[in-house]
Amino acid sequence: MILALEYHRSPARFMAARGLTATRAGGKMSGMIAGNVSPMRLVNRHAPELPGDGWTRVTPRLSGICGSDLGMLTGRSSPYLSPMTSMPFVPGHEVVGETQDDVPGVPKGSRVVIDPVLSCAARGTTECRWCASGQQSRCDHITTGRISAGLQTGFCADTGGGWSRQFVAHVSQLHVVPDALPDERAVLAEPLACAVHSVRRVKVASGSTAVIIGAGTVGLLTLLALRQLTDVGAVYVVAKHGHQQEKAKALGATAIIEPRKAVRALRRVTTARMHSPERGDDFLLGGVDLAFECTGGAGGLDTALRLVQAGGTVVVSGMPSGNVDLTPLWYRELQLVGAYASGADGADFADAIRLAESAPLDGYVGTTYPLARWREALTHAADAGRLGTVKVAFDPAR
Missing domain, CATH: 3.40.50.720 (NAD(P)-binding Rossmann-like Domain)
Incomplete structure (x- = not known):
């Protein structure tokens, strides 16, 4: 069993969250939304199983809280995306972690960041025209294949996500992190x-x-x-x-x-x-x-x-x-x-990792939280600008 933050879709809670945020200046999340009406639950759940060859378990070292995550929790996300998720899912798609299994080109124990898009390669389907051209973010098969629907890691019930102590990822999603790049910068790669x-x-x-x-x-x-x-x-x-x-x-x-x-x-x-x-x-x-x-x-x-x-x-x-x-x-x-996710058949990630090494990004990850303090973490992330923070992240191992 692993500790994880699970998202459960509830129309009643969705409408309550949306109504509450509409009354706040700027539509920001309040402590109430991270509390009584939140669709999030801290649970002990079975670790996700490896869907097949080319998959590895990943132990997150840091996992960021994204604006799209907050939009989902505050009821601001479009219902357009609902068919491209599967419940219950564990959020978290901005991840630096460590692999727990050997996969081609990425040995066990590698420190990696992930491209969260669950494209044809991960799903084991025949390549759609977009994946064949290296534009995986436009994949037409994100609701089919050997895993359940999910536009990304962090929105798929079968893979888990970074707001947990373990999830699974396909080798096509993995980008090895240079030893000199600290976790606090690496988590910004996605x-x-x-x-x-x-x-x-x-x-x-x-x-x-x-x-x-x-x-x-x-x-x-x-x-x-x-x-x-x-x-x-x-x-x-x-x-x-x-x-x-x-x-x-x-x-x-x-x-x-x-x-x-x-x-x-x-x-x-x-x-x-x-x-x-x-x-x-x-x-x-x-x-x-x-x-x-x-x-x-x-x-x-x-x-x-x-x-x-x-x-x-x-x-x-x-x-x-x-x-x-x-x-x-x-x-x-x-x-x-x-402009959704990344593309260019991995070139965007390669350049992102290079820029993360050289750019003045120290201090961008201002605060990290254990999963047990998720209410505090989400409230902080929702008000990060006013509080002087760029990125708030979970440290699931804490």
């Missing part, structure tokens, strides 16, 4: 690979201008990827909290903008024209070439659409929620691009 992927989803012309909406984990790592992997010009970061602003400067932001001043600030630096509609927020005619929406909130996407010049591109990196006025998308003939 979100960093997602940031690398989002930057590669669009053509970033040399000298082009960009704005990043949000300076949490996703926003900061997107800034890092933009600076290190492209020839982008000015990059403006919309950051709410002081520690986020400092970290954005350290990663090469051209300027930091407070959320309520975003439209006016970009009007000045891009010489755009600002207009005020009868209802709703101001917008620009003109603006930047690219916007990366990294908050996952309706407000962030709405702002991004209002800051991009005609013919520009908005990349949705945060898991979207809420209703958005798409008029700018139509009127300004913008491109709206989604």
Whole structure:
């Protein structure tokens, strides 16, 4: 038996969580949501069985708490994703751990990070066209095969997840971590690979201008990827909290903008024209070439659409929620691009690990918690920005 945090779908608890978060400023999780109406349970459960050849047991060393996890717990996740999960599942897809079995190319005892996508290789199905082309994040078979439905590790009942003392992973998901890379940096490899992927989803012309909406984990790592992997010009970061602003400067932001001043600030630096509609927020005619929406909130996407010049591109990196006025998308003939997980047949992860070794990411994992303190951990993660933290993680062995 292993200790694990299990998620149980309950329509009543889902609606209660959604109602409670709607009454909080910014829709943040409260102690109540991590408590009385939470769908999470700390349990002793049977360790997941190896589904077949090429699978290994993994013992997590650190497992991050992601914004998509919080969206699920606060009732902000879209019901669109419900067929791509299986219950009850153990969350946790940002993991650095140690393998417990020999698999091809990865001997027992290897320290690894995982690509959480459960693609054709893991499921033992004939390769779909996306997996065959190295774009596993677009896999068409994530509800079929030898394991139950689950778009990723952390959403599949059969594999377990990182919020436990053991789960299983397929060799296709494993990336060995260099000895010199500490766990506190290695656990950032998965979100960093997602940031690398989002930057590669669009053509970033040399000298082009960009704005990043949000300076949490996703926003900061997107800034890092933009600076290190492209020839982008000015990059403006919309950051709410002081520690986020400092970290954005350290990663090469051209300027930091407070959320309520975003439209006016970009009007000045891009010489755009600002207009005020009868209802709703101001917008620009003109603006930047690219916007990366990294908050996952309706407000962030709405702002991004209002800051991009005609013919520009908005990349949705945060898991979207809420209703958005798409008029700018139509009127300004913008491109709206989604960026989910990582791709490039492992190249995104390879670059993420390399960047995690060299970039100034010390202190990004501010606090770790044992599984027994899960209520405190989730509440901290939901209010990480205000509390001066970038990433909160579980240390399941504690």
